[in-house]
Amino acid sequence: MSGLVLKGISKSFGGTRAVEQVNLIFAEGQLTALLGPSGCGKTTLLRMIAGLEAPSSGALLLGARNITDLPAHRRKFGMVFQNFALFPHLSVRENVAYSLSISGVGRSEAAERANRLLDLVQLSAFGDRRIGALSGGQRQRVAIARALAQEPEVFLLDEPMSALDAKLREEMQVELRLLQQRLGITTVVVTHDQREAMTMADSIVVMSNGRVEQVGSPQDIYHRPENAFVADFIGKANFFDGVTEAGGIRIGATHLSAKPNFVNGSPVRVAIRPERACLDDDPGENRMPAKVTFVRDLGPVREYHLETALGPMVVEYALGEGGKTLVIGDQTEVRLPPEALHVFPDPQAAVAAE
Amino acid sequence: MRILGPLYMAFCAVLLALPIAVVCGAALNGGRSMFFPPRDPTLARFGEFFVSEPVWTQALLNSVVVAVGAATLAVLLAWPVAYLLWSTGSKLSRTLAALGSMPFAVPPIVFGVGLGFFWGFLGGLGTIWAGVVSHAVLLMALPLVTISIGLQSIDRSHLDAAATMGATESVTFRTVILPQTIPYTISGFFFVLVLSFNEFIVMFFVSASGFATVTLQIFNSLRNGYTPTMAVAAITFIGVSVLVFSAVARWGDLPRLMGADQSRN
Amino acid sequence: MTAVERIAADTADRPARERLTPRRILPWLLSAVIGVLCVVPFLLVIAISFGRKIEGAAWVWDFTLENYERFFVGALWPDEVTFLYLQQLGFSFWYAVVASLLAVMTALPFTLLLTGLSRRAQAAWLAFILSSLSLSEVFIVMGWDILLSNNSGLPALFKSTGLTQWLKDVGWFQTLRDWGLASPRNVKFKTSQFATILTMSYLVWPYAVILLFPALSRLDRSQSEAARTMGAGGWTVARTVILPAIRLPLFGSTLLLFVFLLGTYVAVTVFAAPAQHTTAVAIYTNIRGANLNAPFGATQAVILLISAGVCLGLGHRLNRWAEAR
Numbered sequence: 021m022s023g024l025v026l027k028g029i030s031k032s033f034g035g036t037r038a039v040e041q042v043n044l045i046f047a048e049g050q051l052t053a054l055l056g057p058s059g060c061g062k063t064t065l066l067r068m069i070a071g072l073e074a075p076s077s078g079a080l081l082l083g084a085r086n087i088t089d090l091p092a093h094r095r096k097f098g099m100v101f102q103n104f105a106l107f108p109h110l111s112v113r114e115n116v117a118y119s120l121s122i123s124g125v126g127r128s129e130a131a132e133r134a135n136r137l138l139d140l141v142q143l144s145a146f147g148d149r150r151i152g153a154l155s156g157g158q159r160q161r162v163a164i165a166r167a168l169a170q171e172p173e174v175f176l177l178d179e180p181m182s183a184l185d186a187k188l189r190e191e192m193q194v195e196l197r198l199l200q201q202r203l204g205i206t207t208v209v210v211t212h213d214q215r216e217a218m219t220m221a222d223s224i225v226v227m228s229n230g231r232v233e234q235v236g237s238p239q240d241i242y243h244r245p246e247n248a249f250v251a252d253f254i255g256k257a258n259f260f261d262g263v264t265e266a267g268g269i270r271i272g273a274t275h276l277s278a279k280p281n282f283v284n285g286s287p288v289r290v291a292i293r294p295e296r297a298c299l300d301d302d303p304g305e306n307r308m309p310a311k312v313t314f315v316r317d318l319g320p321v322r323e324y325h326l327e328t329a330l331g332p333m334v335v336e337y338a339l340g341e342g343g344k345t346l347v348i349g350d351q352t353e354v355r356l357p358p359e360a361l362h363v364f365p366d367p368q369a370a371v372a373a374e
Numbered sequence: 375m376r377i378l379g380p381l382y383m384a385f386c387a388v389l390l391a392l393p394i395a396v397v398c399g400a401a402l403n404g405g406r407s408m409f410f411p412p413r414d415p416t417l418a419r420f421g422e423f424f425v426s427e428p429v430w431t432q433a434l435l436n437s438v439v440v441a442v443g444a445a446t447l448a449v450l451l452a453w454p455v456a457y458l459l460w461s462t463g464s465k466l467s468r469t470l471a472a473l474g475s476m477p478f479a480v481p482p483i484v485f486g487v488g489l490g491f492f493w494g495f496l497g498g499l500g501t502i503w504a505g506v507v508s509h510a511v512l513l514m515a516l517p518l519v520t521i522s523i524g525l526q527s528i529d530r531s532h533l534d535a536a537a538t539m540g541a542t543e544s545v546t547f548r549t550v551i552l553p554q555t556i557p558y559t560i561s562g563f564f565f566v567l568v569l570s571f572n573e574f575i576v577m578f579f580v581s582a583s584g585f586a587t588v589t590l591q592i593f594n595s596l597r598n599g600y601t602p603t604m605a606v607a608a609i610t611f612i613g614v615s616v617l618v619f620s621a622v623a624r625w626g627d628l629p630r631l632m633g634a635d636q637s638r639n
Numbered sequence: 640m641t642a643v644e645r646i647a648a649d650t651a652d653r654p655a656r657e658r659l660t661p662r663r664i665l666p667w668l669l670s671a672v673i674g675v676l677c678v679v680p681f682l683l684v685i686a687i688s689f690g691r692k693i694e695g696a697a698w699v700w701d702f703t704l705e706n707y708e709r710f711f712v713g714a715l716w717p718d719e720v721t722f723l724y725l726q727q728l729g730f731s732f733w734y735a736v737v738a739s740l741l742a743v744m745t746a747l748p749f750t751l752l753l754t755g756l757s758r759r760a761q762a763a764w765l766a767f768i769l770s771s772l773s774l775s776e777v778f779i780v781m782g783w784d785i786l787l788s789n790n791s792g793l794p795a796l797f798k799s800t801g802l803t804q805w806l807k808d809v810g811w812f813q814t815l816r817d818w819g820l821a822s823p824r825n826v827k828f829k830t831s832q833f834a835t836i837l838t839m840s841y842l843v844w845p846y847a848v849i850l851l852f853p854a855l856s857r858l859d860r861s862q863s864e865a866a867r868t869m870g871a872g873g874w875t876v877a878r879t880v881i882l883p884a885i886r887l888p889l890f891g892s893t894l895l896l897f898v899f900l901l902g903t904y905v906a907v908t909v910f911a912a913p914a915q916h917t918t919a920v921a922i923y924t925n926i927r928g929a930n931l932n933a934p935f936g937a938t939q940a941v942i943l944l945i946s947a948g949v950c951l952g953l954g955h956r957l958n959r960w961a962e963a964r
Binding site for chain 3 (some may be wrong): 379380382383386387389390391392393394395396397400406420434438451454466467470473476477479480481483484485488489490491492495507540554565568569571572573575578579582589592593596604605608611612614615619620622623624627629631632633634
Binding site for chain 3 (some may be wrong): 072094098101108119123176
């Protein structure tokens, strides 16, 4: 068996296209995060993987097996729902043993396996409790144990942390990642939180408007965004619109040295991460005068908001990184290292050209 | 399941509409007796019902008077109870709401018998105003429920906001509470209107043959066998019900009034 | 008036206002009105049930248990015991139980399907259901009467389409005759328990939908989906997730419909054989009809009221229990 493959999956509800032509490979034993803003189609995609929604076109393969037409209860991919969807009329142990008892596993064996799973999520003392008597974090562990009880080939989680408070969320992310690595189970997590995705995932799928924007490791996605949407959605970035010319890009009256792979005269969008721009005296390319308009000290980082010939931009310095100490109104110079510039085709111009 | 579901719903709808359709068809009969399918179809019976037969026109008038009067009175009775319940939630208000809903909750024949005695002692038996009051009390539970749902939908922070802007309690009531609950009040009014129009057993005891509404007139004629004119009456009533509830569905939030979950759509 | 003046004026007439604000009068006025209109009629029924009938005249106030005695063991007790009135109550219960169960069982899948539709479609269906719900008992009985009567409607249809002949050929006609649903010549639905129960069930079917609707529309769909991802097929989901979640509202609704049906009058007089009439019919006969025995009618009404009260109380408690969980 070798992971889960989506081939040209599309889904429309009435006239609206929720998911368009998605091709993806979920490698066996890896954790993949579907990341995107709300309404980007990531939950619909997950529900199609679970079999709760039928794709309008395309195919799903599990290893060599085509499972496109297999209903949810035959796929038996364990799924953790956003609100956990635990059964209030059953105890914690009965919830975990649900998939076993309906498939005819004997009562004592089911209870024993449920106990082992409760052990795994550190809830062994809670087997006889009612769901209503559990806290949010405990409910989530029960939901995870319940989805794992059937030993699924694929493990699905729909925004699993959204019902938890911020502190608990970070703990659970680490815990879930460790559990997943221990079990080596192919896992898909839907999230809108990039920190969550970067904490847990081997591979991140960035989606917007029903399309896949980029697939890659967390580092790839952050350091080598493939388009302006990804650069904007993941982390922070300063954006400038310009036109390519010999040896760089013209933005307004300013020339920036860079190595864009575009024909001269193409409209482009330039991005630079705030921590990659420098406020130093090093000689180098792309230096320009700047005026400090606002300073924000957040403790671990300090942000300088600048007004430059290119437009407003933000520069970030981490604690202990040095750099000058500036105040509002100071005149200084900012340097944009050419290797830190990401150049994308201008999305607006691309739309206009279509 | 995908085909079976709609099929079952359609089956239910057909069965639900079947006797109604039969009555409608029977109204077109030309002769004096009911046949289905109708023989010698004509619309003359409609003329009899609405214009020429005094027995039926008087009954129709009585029905309208009772229904409109009862609906108005029921809303007027239910409003203060619902408001008291919502604003204080006191034991008294809860008792009042429970007592006000009681006539609707028990078998109507029992309340009918009780009202028969009640008006007998007060001397109102067989008068139309006794009919109006009886129906208002019987059906008060409906506006009580709809108005309560309306009041519950008011965000209490709106009231605080109004208070911080200098509104007194009566001004808040007029400018915030009343406008937001008007759709629910109107729904309650129409629920009473339609149910009063169709109610039979309580009116049967209260009227004591002193006057007849359309439903009573139909029941009285039952023993002499059906006539197509009765079917016309039935059509009229069905028409009014469909019209009223379609209006409520169109302008009010019917699923919410019926207790659907708010968070979904 | 300036603000300061207004405050001063307010303070000045506060003692006077405390005595006679609408806020203070309203609850008492309401209590009086509701007490008189909603409670007194029931008290009258109870009081008169202890009254005594005078031969050839009306009745007088009294405190006698004769009427209750007559209801349970007959007027000639202890010389002779008859259970005629208990039997009538038995028919009331029998029709009401079967009809309410039938209505709830058929309305449940319908309502479940209804809650899966879009909000607009739901509103349209609800308008249709409510129109049918508000339809007078008199009209419904009229419609079914035309449909079921012996020389028109279904029996005529059976005969003309040859269905009667076919039933005779396969031998099921005899079974129908054994059940009292056929005369020697053709199928016959009037009078029969079948027709009575069918009409009564029809009468409350829209109520069943309306009563089940809130509970079913609040059902958490993700629970059914979770069960499906764990290997549960359609029936397993219904059995292990949906039914346990709505068990109590289901029972509560059945009880309410049952209580409502206890008082059915028109359907029983038209469709049930005289020997199988119910307490509701007897109440009418005693109070407005031929017997003119108001105290005994009141007694029967009280017994119906107590039966209804017990069931309502039980249903109410169950519903609250369900909400608390």
